[in-house]
Amino acid sequence: MKTENKIIYSLYSRKEAGQIQLLFPVILLVSIFSVLPLLWGIYLGFTDYRLGDSISFNGIDNYIQLFQDEYFWNSFKVGMIWTCIVTALQVGLGLGLALLLNAKIRFASLYTVLALIPWATPPIIRGILWRQMYEPNTGAVNILLQSAGIISSPINWLSSFEYVIPAVIVAGVWGEVSKAAIFLLAGLQTIPNDLYEASMIDGAGLWNRFWHITLPVLKPVLAAIISLTFMWNFNTFGIIWVLTQGGPGGLTRLPMLAAYEEGFRYGYIGYAAAIGNVMVIILTVMLFAYLRFQLRERKEL
Numbered sequence: 001m002k003t004e005n006k007i008i009y010s011l012y013s014r015k016e017a018g019q020i021q022l023l024f025p026v027i028l029l030v031s032i033f034s035v036l037p038l039l040w041g042i043y044l045g046f047t048d049y050r051l052g053d054s055i056s057f058n059g060i061d062n063y064i065q066l067f068q069d070e071y072f073w074n075s076f077k078v079g080m081i082w083t084c085i086v087t088a089l090q091v092g093l094g095l096g097l098a099l100l101l102n103a104k105i106r107f108a109s110l111y112t113v114l115a116l117i118p119w120a121t122p123p124i125i126r127g128i129l130w131r132q133m134y135e136p137n138t139g140a141v142n143i144l145l146q147s148a149g150i151i152s153s154p155i156n157w158l159s160s161f162e163y164v165i166p167a168v169i170v171a172g173v174w175g176e177v178s179k180a181a182i183f184l185l186a187g188l189q190t191i192p193n194d195l196y197e198a199s200m201i202d203g204a205g206l207w208n209r210f211w212h213i214t215l216p217v218l219k220p221v222l223a224a225i226i227s228l229t230f231m232w233n234f235n236t237f238g239i240i241w242v243l244t245q246g247g248p249g250g251l252t253r254l255p256m257l258a259a260y261e262e263g264f265r266y267g268y269i270g271y272a273a274a275i276g277n278v279m280v281i282i283l284t285v286m287l288f289a290y291l292r293f294q295l296r297e298r299k300e301l
Helices: 002-044 061-067 070-101 108-120 123-133 140-147 164-188 193-201 206-234 238-243 255-265 269-300
Strands: none
Touching: 002 269, 061 269, 070 108, 070 164, 070 206, 070 255, 108 164, 123 140, 123 164, 123 238, 164 206, 164 238, 193 206, 206 269, 238 255, 255 269
């Protein structure tokens, strides 16, 4: 019996060792392209490194300057406003789209594929597309609105203090709403039809079925997609950079744009790294809150 146990343990150990060896390439790639740049960025955040100069350690001077920097806090405020509005619209519209795709309509599979096209398009391409659509004289947005009689003269959407925020929000929501819809559609398809049939026999209307069956079952999926979408939106860079480069007057300067400008426009690499480190801390806190919520939900189940 002891001999058999030794043989089984030996085989298991070899199998486990083989599985660990298979992970080495992945661990190496993650270390090279994720962990090492992260550690290097953390180090640079404690230096006064400028492009073309030598690196010297300056302690927490960058962070003291950062917390006194109105430029950064304005970008943080803009980022929070952008993130909250865009996340709410993406998840809300995504839920509506998911409900439509789950309603057994004709050509639902085709509509699902079409809905994925904006998400599959790279953010830079989305930005170029919407920039062309927002062109004052030749853009499709002004042409359509003028044809419908909604506006009487062309609007310069991306240079107007009044309209730039709604314009970039529309572009941001359009690009990511299908992502939320697909996640929520997957959640909807796990709900047994028996629950809906039983509720209909009991006389429950459409709203009651949605409120008492659909939403409670989707709660874990909604929590996940809201948390992840919030973090992704807070980290937005590409589409805003192409559309406005943070203008006009800093109205659309998100934290990532602030870090980019400090590092590559003004050359303050150390200070830009400090901004990036603060953002990593903020996103880590968000992720920790999400994981705690998920653990509490599982315990309740």
